[in-house]
Amino acid sequence: MSAIVGVVMGSDSDWPVMSDAVEALAEFDVEVEVDVVSAHRMPQEMIAYGEQAAGRGLRVIIAGAGGAAHLPGMLAAVTPLPVIGVPVPLRHLDGMDSLLSIVQMPSGVPVATVSVGGARNAGLLAARILGAGADDGAAQLREKMGQFQQGLRETAQAKGAKLRASRAHRTGFGS
Numbered sequence: 001m002s003a004i005v006g007v008v009m010g011s012d013s014d015w016p017v018m019s020d021a022v023e024a025l026a027e028f029d030v031e032v033e034v035d036v037v038s039a040h041r042m043p044q045e046m047i048a049y050g051e052q053a054a055g056r057g058l059r060v061i062i063a064g065a066g067g068a069a070h071l072p073g074m075l076a077a078v079t080p081l082p083v084i085g086v087p088v089p090l091r092h093l094d095g096m097d098s099l100l101s102i103v104q105m106p107s108g109v110p111v112a113t114v115s116v117g118g119a120r121n122a123g124l125l126a127a128r129i130l131g132a133g134a135d136d137g138a139a140q141l142r143e144k145m146g147q148f149q150q151g152l153r154e155t156a157q158a159k160g161a162k163l164r165a166s167r168a169h170r171t172g173f174g175s
């Protein structure tokens with residue numbers, strides 16, 4: 001099967017963050033492709049990637065970058081596909097710079113921005129976008145997402161039960 005999600009990043013130094021998106025999509029058996037595409041350093045290739053993405057069969061693009069992170073917005077400018085932007089934190093400014101670069105898009109060119117370093121949520125959001133379709137594959141993804149959400153619920157319930165139990169065992173002053 002060919003890739004339906006493109007996970008791209010401004011540099012291979014973003015991979016430790018961006019690999020979380022790939023892992024999340026693997027949990028949903030979604031085929032991805034991974035590459036380095038930089039708006040600043042390889043603008044012609046970046047434009048070609050965005051322009052050709054839909055025609056090559058991609059349905060969602062996840063783009064991560066740090067610092068002056070123009071990659072997600074520039075890809076959104078040249079593709080009709082949904083683009084999810086991941087602000088990658090660098091050594092200075094804690095990712096606030098990339099967050100603001102990605103999220104503050106002008107009207108007409110949307111980028112769905114996740115939290116700083118939130119590549120896992122980017123992968124999960126891509127799975128939800130694919131799962132919103134009307135075909136059988138989308139229905140299967142929705143089913144899997146429901147199971148995933150049930151797992152989250154059970155984990156949260158177990159945390160509550162553990163906390164309540166630890167409180168119940170306390171005795172004496174301050175309990």
Ligand SMILES: Nc1c(C(=O)O)ncn1[C@@H]1O[C@H](COP(=O)(O)O)[C@@H](O)[C@H]1O
Pocket residue numbers: 009010011012013014037038039040041064065066067068069070071072088090
């Ligand atoms: N923000 C961008 C873009 C872009 O937006 O086109 N291209 C590279 N970068 C970012 O530069 C940082 C440092 O890159 P290097 O580690 O290669 O020096 C990375 O976080 C990358 O995403």
